[in-house]
Amino acid sequence: MAPLDDDLLALLRKVDTPTVCNAIEVVEGKRGFDAFTRGTVLCSDPAAGAIVGFARTARIAAAAPPTEPPEVIRARRMDYYRHMATGPRPALAVVEDVDGTAAIGAFWGEINTTVHKGLGLLGALTNGVMRDLGDLPDGFPVIAGSIGPSHGFVHVRDVGAGATVFGLSVADGDLVHADRHGALVIPLACLDRLADAIHKLLATERLILDPARAPGFDFARFEAAWNAFEAART
Secondary structure, eight states: OOOOOHHHHHHHHHSOHHHHHHHHHHHHTSSOOOOBOOSOOEESOGGGOOEEEEEEEEEEEOSSOOOSOHHHHHHHHHHHHHHHHSSSSSEEEEEEETTGGGOOOEEESHHHHHHHHHTTOOOEEESSEEOOTTTSOTTOOEEESEEOSOOTTOEEEEESSOEEETTEEEOTTOEEEEETTEEEEOOGGGHHHHHHHHHHHHHHHHHHHHHHHSTTOOHHHHHHHHHHHHHHHO
16 A cells, blocks of 8 residues: 555645545546445544544444454464554554444443554544543544443454445445544545545635625625635536
């Protein structure tokens, strides 16, 4: 995986996920981009901004005890951390809880988030559970499906085989943009034109936002601004 351009990476970290979603459609020249999460997510630190990185994937479960021998479970857990510690950077953990809506085990608490941050990851995206909200490390936002008090019988099911979270299928190594709105996978074919698309999108939005925020805004000014906005989008 080629490293991300530094300027593009800095820009992606400044803008929110809805902006990137719209910008991808600008690059593609049409609506209909659909590689994004569905439903409502919870973010441990909504003010943290965007997580941008290559996915390190795994699947866990916690609602019931594992049925495999303890030594197998322990070895797979070490394989999991080895996987998280390696691979292209920047990176985030994308971990599917296969218990789905019945998930009860908080894999993402103070200890595990601190370990992941220490291993060089920027945050986590999971449909599972988080806890210890007052004690999670700064600079490691967790975007999760729920909050709960227990770790249950949490154990790793597989490593590096992809994950599906909030309806979004993420392959190991996919480039992910995530924040308090949800997450998306950035198509690599869009990267060369994505920065220009973001700048164009932001400039176009100002055609309607600046007049709407100015004193004296009324329907006539709205109509003129909207016509300029529509013309710039086509």
